[in-house]
Amino acid sequence: MPIQDLIGKEFPPFDMPVERGKIREFANAIGDDNPIYSDPAYAAKSEFGNILAPPTFVATKAFWRKGESVFELAGFDPHFRLHGEEEYEYYKPILAGDVLTCESKITEAYEKPGRRGGKMTFIVLEFSFYNQKREKVLVSRTTSIHTEGAVKN
């Protein structure tokens, strides 16, 4: 199948409960000790009124997504898969206790010759997150690259 045929492909929507413990764990893993991510009393007094999710927290969607992944669909070998870009647009705060719904689709798919030979395949996957009030809270775009060998730099 030509890679361009993947453009427009939608993945099954899924729900993603935003858990306080997961936010704390995620903030810890990125070395951020900001109390807005871990201290309920501090967060209650903040403008958000609750524990806030860090900017890249929706990476944890990996635990909630369903069905075939874009990599399986495109036949990407995990040995040779690179993350090219990640882009976020923020609309509303994401808070502990929210239940997000995530819709996702492939918006770009193309091939280019690599600088060091071999073919590079690019796929852009767009995720739209809505909260339980059906407010759009965040849009992210992930550019994944598949190479024909390990990248040396």
Added chain:
Amino acid sequence: MEKKVLYLEDIRAGDEAPPVVVANITRTHIVKYAGASGDFNPIHHDELYAIRGGNDRVFAMGMMTAGFLSHMITDWVGDGKLRQYKVRFARQVWPGDTVTCKGKITKQYTEGGKNYIEADVFAENQRAEKLITSTIVAEVLNKPAV
């Protein structure tokens, strides 16, 4: 605890962010991020798998470094102020590397009655090689009248 807030009246193009440094990345940093984020590509935690793929050893997920960089950004612009964060991954982070996150304001503007800054932010290693580069847009508030 008093949290620092970046106000419009206090900033100028060219202002730099207080850097955030994560010294000596270990495999423990990487597996903590794997468990927290759900990125279980073995290339980031299984040395033999990584070597079979032509790498010298495991390397960190780009998203871990994007997380370190987001820490610098939110410490700088404040919580819930980020409107856009676009990251390009340039180079791998290996165990033993030190990651330093930096940023500089490039522009400030008003749109729809709200004030924004744009900034170039990046993470570099101990050889000053860029690991990830990024542009951000953040909302900034006017300083409250005293």
